[in-house]
Amino acid sequence: MSETPLFSIRDLAVSFTGAGVVTQALRGVSFDIPRGRTVALVGESGSGKSVTAQAMMGILPKAATITGGSILFNDPDRPDAPVDLTRLDPSGKDMRALRGDRMTMIFQEPMSSLSPLHTVGDQVTEAYMLHNRVPAHVAREVAEAVFQRVGLPEPGRIFNTYPFELSGGMRQRAMIAMALICRPALLIADEPTTALDVTTQAQILELISDLQAETGMSVLLITHDLGVVANVADDVVVMYRGRIVESGDRETIFRNPQHPYLRALMNAAPHFDMKPGERLTPLREVADARLLAAQARPATKRPAGPVLEARDISKTFTLRSGWFSGQTRQVRAVSDVSLTLMPGQTLGLVGESGCGKTTVSRMIMRAITPDSGTICYDEGDGLRDISTLKGNDLMRYRRAVQFIFQDPYGSLNPRMTVYQLLTEPMRIHNVGTEQEQFERASMLLAMVGLDRHALRRYPHSFSGGQRQRLGIARALALSPQVLLCDEPVSALDVSVQAQVLNLLKDLQQALDLSYIFVSHNLAVVDYMADVIAVMCRGHIVEQAPRETLFNAPLHPYTQALLAAVPAPDLDHPLDFEKLRSGRFSEPTQWPAPYRLETGEAGLMREVAPQHYVRLGDAAGRAAA
């Protein structure tokens, strides 16, 4: 017997009107959300997955109109009366009665979806009291029970806290509590874990799937991450440019993908068991390998030792806690970090948000000065401390070490044409005549796979991936030796990410570049790096060559990070059991000999050739 699905979406079409142009955001989308199952809606940015959810919730932006199709909702509580949501007034009474009660939504950014002015308890009970006429104390009891259920410790205390007092993961739990308090038939989770660290992500994913099993609700999970899909979804719907290209149950989708787009997506995402030398296949290849090969290698001398070396650098930021108190708070962003970058190699720097990895890269760029320790750079004639560089030497250093930014939208001046952007570094450093600059700009553009017609265009006319390639072209304008890449692909879609990663790899080969590659994404670092350093709370806790780190991680934090990355592969599910214990980034909670007491720095010890681990002070001295 086939059960009626909870939601039945048929031929849904939505278009946006803006600047006199009508854009089709959804073009005939049809799928079902069966009862008690998790349906994952997968797609890259602009594929229309969020628009689908917004249409279901009746929260489409003003510029959007539903131009056709239906969204049929078969409420299990009212089995005889299916409702077509497209026919309801989005702000009318009927829609409001459904929204927040029978179907609820959680969002990507838990900070901005909770009001900072109200306590968590007030916001959660508000949802309950709007839909059930109950006195406040009853609502409070229900809320505390839900808090308990979503794993928030001390529900009574949490009830009275404000969102800013909670961590990102806790806030997302509070959001889930708010969504679940009315026992909805459908929970829409729009990228619920994208803004969270991997270890927290694994916990939230487990929570969502537990809660679903318990309450029997359906979940519509919107995500771009096939790893997340493989771990929690029952059914998968793949969208591309407003159309569904493939849908089916999880087994079929992962074991037998048919559509070229889905296959491309699966080949584009880096994963842990890639063979050495295996390349990602992006949806579109960009770089012209022949052009790169034809590039003359820079004539600089290759240093014999490391090209860049940081020794015991530390940085403490001072926060003022109040205007009148005059009290200050010290935050140790980076403590005693030592890094070595060999020429032609890639050093990966991994860690969760706030671990100090960006501060390290800024110190290397001499944008911030370390409190202690030295950073040395070798141009081929011996290591020199960069803090002593002045005038011409500093300008030479700035030429040799270039930076690639995370945000492809913010890092290009919107008022400059591509030509101006690419020649700007040459003009700053007075390199070449105008004609030479023009030729170099055209060549750079070709190198990153863009048409030379693009020279006259402004950054706004490029997509995210194209802009990131422009950023890379600009960084290469002065033939640098070292590129610092700060999360260069974290803002990009998977297929574009593969393109940019491959480009960076090819460029490294062709131009003999050394990279420092900063990322929170272990799979990406695994693909790129030769040596990987794992950072936590301003310390490097483990450093090893790539294979060693992935095959024999020693530090508990590294192990947790590795275990928490969801693989887009049905045979490698997340081990939720292992990740449940929680506080991996808390040094006092690490097992001996890695445990660090408050204020203790620990010591790095070489446990195997090239493999360093941070041990607690006592254990470290014993090992020495």
Place this chain on the structure above:
Amino acid sequence: MSTTPTMNLPSTPRGESKTPHFVDTAPFDPGASEPTANEDERYLRASALTLIWWKFRRHRLAVISALVLVALYASLPFVELIAPYGLTKRNGDFLYAPPQTLRIFHDGGLHRPFVYPYSFTFNEETFTRDYKVDVSRPQPIRFFCPGEPYRFWGLFDASFHLVCPPKDGTMFLLGTDRLGRDMFSRIIYGARISLTVGLVGIAVSFALGLFFGGLAGYLGGWVDNVIQRLIEILRSLPELPLWLALSAALPANWSPLLVFFGITIILGLLDWPGLARAVRSKLLALREEDYVKAAELMGASRSRVIGRHLIPNFMSHLIASATLSIPSMILGETALSFLGLGLRPPITSWGVLLNEAQNLAAVNLYPWLLAPIIPVVIVVLAFNFMGDGLRDAADPYH
């Protein structure tokens, strides 16, 4: 944390019905390039200025306001041609004459534009002049005609006007004042002063605001602190008494033209804090942008960072804020002149004209003396609407 068993893989499917396998059969072409939001070639090549213009154009009210303002400012050099009477021309027989209506229908038939003449009798009881309109004699007004002589731009004598009163008749479209001077013509002449006060004042305050705001925003630290406190002190002083005090301090023997410049400079001196704050906050925001960091890391000098990366990006915002503060200049001049402390006759501005309507008799008996309020309102509204439109368009990327 939960204690329920996890729903790990491999697991039996939950629910009853799983989604059947569906594969889209439509041809799939990833194409050579990634999709961008807008494929229009014109959009791809557009510069920032073009994008601002496109966005501004969509703001109907702002475009209309801009057209009104352009028309007004374009007419300033030609006021002598436009005004039917001279600035100081007295019509002794028509003191406090009410407005004459411009008509085109006479005796049930269409007629070329004309006015009915009127004459007054002195009412001995109320001591007022009663004007009586003679509807039997339409007096057609003349176009492109020789009229009152004037010295055009101080260069040569001319007498050409766009519109002239009828031969042997009068045309007081907005009535006359206590000396029998035509209000309509005086308002047109007054526009010259009233509209330029705003521009000169804004130039002064723009220069000051850019300088102090730029220092505060770019240097930060104690410079920022000092400038911020200075702004707060300036802002906490009551505005009107300060204007009054400063304009009273202008030497009484200055020529009216010098007084005019004095007043505009006073207005500019007191208006810059708002602009300085706008400059500072924009600079602080822009300095955090990645592209500015990128330029600094490339080794760009400070002047290059400011000139190439900061100024082009905040100029449009500044022009919008400046446009929004012109009305306060115009209103400031009007208020000062109304109180008798701004410009003085023979310089004629809308404020000076309103100064004459400063008593109850005017409001009660000669309400047309309040007519200069209308252009003030129109200009102030137009600047506000246009400024709004500019502000919305200033950042075309969001």
